[in-house]
Amino acid sequence: NKLPVLGKHCERKLPSEQAHI
Structure with a gap:
C-alpha cells in the first residue's frame, strides 16, 4: 500500500502499516 x-x-x-509510518 504505497x-x-x-x-x-x-x-x-x-494497523501494522500505520505503525511503521
Missing part, C-alpha cells in the same frame, strides 16, 4: 495518503488509508486497513 498511497499518498498512507496514514489515512492504511490506518483503517492495516
